[in-house]
Amino acid sequence: MVEHRRFGNLLPHAILWAGVLIVAFPVYLAFVASTQDNASIANGQMSLLPGGHFLETYYQTLFVGTSGTTREPVGTMLFNSFVMAMMVAVGKIAISLISAYAIVYFRFPFRMTIFWIIFITLMLPVEVRIYPTYKIVADLNLLDSYAGLTLPLIASATATLLFRQFFMTVPDELLEASRIDGAGPLRFFWDTLLPLSRTNMAALFVILFILGWNQYLWPLLITTRDDMQTIQVGIRKMIVTSDALTEWPIVMATAVLAMLPPVAVVVLMQKLFVRGLVETEK
Amino acid sequence: MQKNAVFQSKFLPYLLVLPQLAVVLVFFYWPAVQAVIQSFLLQDAFGLSTVFVWFENYKELLADPDYFAAILRTFAFSFAIALASLSLALLLAAMADRPLRGSMFYRTLLIWPYAVAPPVVGVLWVFMLNPSLGVIAHGLRNLGVDWNPLLDGNQAATLIILAAAWKQISYNFLFFLAGLQAIPSSVIEAAAIDGARPMRRFWTIVFPLLSPTIFFLIVVNIVYAFFETFGIIDTITRGGPAKATETLVYKVYSDGLLGGNLGSSAAQSVILMGIVIALTAFQFRFVERKVNY
Incomplete structure (x- = not known):
């Protein structure tokens, strides 16, 4: 610190706490709502303290689902999201590891061409080519599949x-x-390079897992069967335009469950997360 | 750039790049090319025949006041989201970047919203600000605000912007904090010896030295506002009321979904690609070279 402050660090602490409150309040409210009964929420009589319906709501959410809208227990959706996130993370790491290995450790015709073909994909997210991609996936008979x-x-x-x-x-x-x-080249890759890449792989895994878990537009288009829904798609279907039909405690319990895995990953593996984030962006 | 020591092998390298090349060609280049081709075609209402029409789809699109409004709206949203989120994150990062007790604790509590998915963010905010049952909506009503984002387009837009900015705070905070920690303390101490007070030091020393981070984050935030907000918009307003929250990506989605005009939808995709490529090029040109003083 450069100079002595008369009031110590009172102001920074106050501002940081205000920031934490802004960030945490919506989530706190969701948790509180998930422990109360639907009638009092729908009346706008919601209490700001947790109610007594915790076990009941979460049991119904995980194993039964909403009575009207999604027809599928959230447990299934969690499973689908988990499979999707794992496949995206593991698949991307696996194919990138070996192609990067080929590009760096071998000299072969079209090496740079291939590098550029791959490099250019960096620029365009799936959202901008959504319908053509949809059509190709449909033609390949891959709708409703992992x-x-x-x-x-x-x-x-x-x-x-x-x-x-x-x-x-x-x-x-x-x-x-x-x-x-x-x-030989495979032995070197397996025994030397892979162990050295462990931290990088872990950092990347954290980021890609969150990315895969949080996908929305793509699963929304390509899943038509109820039992293939991911949790992000399911939660949107639970919100009905007429408020009276929305089962808010279940929606909020689903929101909490949808947040839990990626947030746990960020908090528990904070070092890897920060490292992965900074490295993938640079 | 290449290693000096390399392996020699005829087939192995091709085998190793094959999986990625296959995925990229099938799921990236093929659809991208299809989008470009389709944007030059016009299909009749029954999908029976297609005609090559050059830039007709683009012309029609750019003459459409709806599309023009969506472009303006998307840029306005991006600007508002970036401004709100960046300024709050910068304030918090500047506060956290000093030897405070518990600064790691604050960091943990501020970064986790990064992991919350856009549709979940939408659900959280729609619940707080739902006109009939939201806790904050009640507070607003008590203050005399006629809050009803279901009918009032401006209020709906505000709601989207707040929710989207909320999610982005943690990302911006992390990068600002890293940027601030990279500034050598000797520079700041020197300014202090010259008699500069904290505010002056911040605006004349810290802020300029932070400009590479700021430029980088502006681009990232704009891209975020373009694409990631889709989930937020779809859960909160679905583009309504009366298209008041329909962004470019949302328009591609809803125009294509209603089955209608494939050519126009493809042309929209191509324009979006153009915007993203321009933003990326801008970033490489100005950010990679580091804005330095």
């Missing part, structure tokens, strides 16, 4: 670039040493 849900999201270059950058910093001596030991 492959259809995840493959178009795997088609981008962030991870490849990241691994390429990291491989460039790995000292050449390692390769020469393992060559002297008689290791």
